[in-house]
Amino acid sequence: MKSKDRDVESEKHVSGQANRPLSAPPHALTHEAVCSEIGANTQDGLTAGEARSRLEEYGRNELDDGPGVQPFKILVRQVANAMMLVM
DSSP, X not given: OOHHHHHHHHHHOXXXXXXXXXXXXXXXXXXXXXXXXXXXXXXXXXXHHHHHHHHHHHOOOOOOOOOOOOHHHHHHHHHHOHHHHHO
């Protein structure tokens, strides 16, 4: 998928929902309805073909190699907090 296409797709994405938005938030649906809407089988999950097509369409489900947690920055922010300065 092209980068421009991903940008457009990410603008449509609703946080907490699948890549293809569901008819309602997942917690408001029955498990059968969620499985039906995402195209999964309640006993076996996704078929190999469906998993392959989603992998091609959306890519791997990986986190980026962001900066991660930096304890020194956390400490500086806590010390510089206005409430901490008052105390």
